[in-house]
Amino acid sequence: MNHDTTSKILRTVPREKAFYFFTSIGNYTGESASSLKEFMDKINGINVKSLEFHLYRGDFNKWMDEVLQDKELAEEIIRLQKSNFSGNILRNQLYATISRRIKHLTNTLEKSHRQTL
């Protein structure tokens, strides 16, 4: 994965491309995330119903694939979907998955910075 691809995944997207958290059809929580980092930060505070609603509709993997353009993370989320977790177990698993991915992307970015120096 090159520097540009990694930076693109970690970028902040415009308001209209952000992820908006709902608890059910048409019920918006008022929380949104404009970057993967912000998404991770929101996971711990958001109503777990919202996480369940979006995970099993495929909204998370769709946003990560189509907006952030991170196919690898989208596939990991699909695997998580298949494990049928719910409640706080799902919250913790989701947080761990995103946090791992951010760490990996940040390391990749730092490595490429060091190589260019």
Next chain:
Amino acid sequence: MKLKNNTLILDDTDLEILEALQEDSRQTYIAIGKLLGISHSTVYDRIRRMEQNGIIKKYTALIDTEKTGTKSITAIMTVFTDPKESEKVAETLSAAPQVLEVYTSLSEELQIIAKVAAENQESLHTFIANSVAPMPGVLRIRTSILTKKFKETQFAIVNNPKKLTFIKETYNINGEK
């Protein structure tokens, strides 16, 4: 119907005409005249002036969508907004073809209430997630999908002077209240 200080004041005959039109807007001026005991030209003149002044906004058909076989769902969406942005949110919602009616509501928090129609639950959610939630000033949204209709009508003009005090409004010549 009188014109006073550039303001149109409705009298009992106007209200009786409106009542007749609400009952059946396709009836002729002659039929309305016969019903009210006035000439058809009087009916015509009064209706024309009420149209010109925006008291009669339009003539429309009340359709039973269940019988048309058109698959659609209707929902009532309550949008909680930042007071500074609420006017803009209401205007933007009003411009969307999916939105049938838009109101502001007085309560503890500023709310915009809108009636929304969509092909199905998924397209309703897509509209709200992609077009309503991202609007600046939108704080939260609550949506109720309507399941069964028990009644649908317009607020009726009641031709009883005792009951008219709250609907006898004055309109200026430009059609504004």
